[in-house]
Amino acid sequence: MTVEKTILIERDDHVATLTLNRPDRLNSFTAAMHRELAAAIREVDDARVIILTGAGRGFCAGQDLNDRKVAPGEKVDLGETVEESWNPLIRTLKSIPQPVLCAVNGVAAGAGANIALACDLTFAARSARFIQSFSALGLIPDSGGSWHLPRLVGQQRALGLALTGEPIDAEMAEEWGLIWKVLDDDLLMEEVRATAHKLASLPPLGLAAIKKMIRSSWQRSLDEELDLQRDEMRRLGFTEDYAEGVAAFLEKRKATFKGR
Structure with a gap:
């Protein structure tokens, strides 16, 4: 019997799309699915943008x-599941240099919602819903939820979402700053792919630096940030891509970036 893949991989030029593929279970994760997704991310490490x-x-x-x-009456160590599966995934989404675009095509609940929040740009179909469903089970928002929520929407809204478990629709998620953009259902993937290809056409070293700096800025003072900005501008100013970008601008032509 053929076992269907739980992660589908599609490539289009410099863009790789990873699709969670357990639709009969609303794409909920098993340990095997975590392993398959980790392997898929490694497989597309040459892509410039991941969806x-x-x-x-x-x-x-x-x-x-x-x-x-x-x-x-039986006990289970949930911390082990978090440490072995969910934490590595969230850390990977944060640390890989490529921008990760999330296309939330329907309900995103529990750790599924927090995967979406851990991505760099999150788009949602108008019919999508985000649910912090942990409190009903006596649990806390794991998979980065308790860290991302207050930083995205503030303490009151973060507590409201986490304590009540009330669903929030895509339009309110956009209004609150929980996600980047809400789109009509039939336009979701078209818009996400267009954005991905736009990013893939830009200098990848610069995008990687933007992602790293903004994601880590919470750790630094303003003075430290200013020093890091100086150092990164110096480093990026010596790249071939910067020279190509300037030359293309002056010559009024399309730039071709190579990531070096």
């Missing part, structure tokens, strides 16, 4: 509870 989306009517419902069935 993450879901198959079917939902983006991701988080952890598949059937993958760690617990008998009545």
Whole structure:
């Protein structure tokens, strides 16, 4: 019997699209699916931009509870699941140099919502919903949720989402700054792909530096940030891509960037 892949990989020039592919389970994660996604991200490490989306009517419902069935009275170490599967994924999304664009095509619940928040640019279909569904199980927003939420929407809204578990629709998510952009369902992937190809045409070293600096800026004072800006401008100013960008501008032609 052929086992269907839980992660689909599609390449289009410098853009790689990874699709969570367990639509019958709202793309909820098993341990095997985590391993397959980690391998897929490694496989497309030569792409300049990565798109993450879901198959079917939902983006991701988080952890598949059937993958760690617990008998009545039995205990399970949830910290082990977080440490072995979810934490490495969130750290990878943060640390890889490529911009990661998330296309939330439907419900994003629990850790599934927090995967979306961990991506660099998150787009959502108008029908999408974001749900911090942890409190109903006596848990906390893992997969980076308790870190990203207050930084994106502020403490009151973060607490409201986490404590009540109330769904938030895509339009409100955009209004609150939880996501980058909401789009009509039939335009979602078209817009995400267009943005991905636009980014893929830009200097990759510069994009990687922007991602790294903005994501890590919480750790630095203003003076430290100014010093780092100086150092990065110096480094990037010596790249071939910067020289090509200036030359293309002066010659009124399209630039071709090589990432060096």
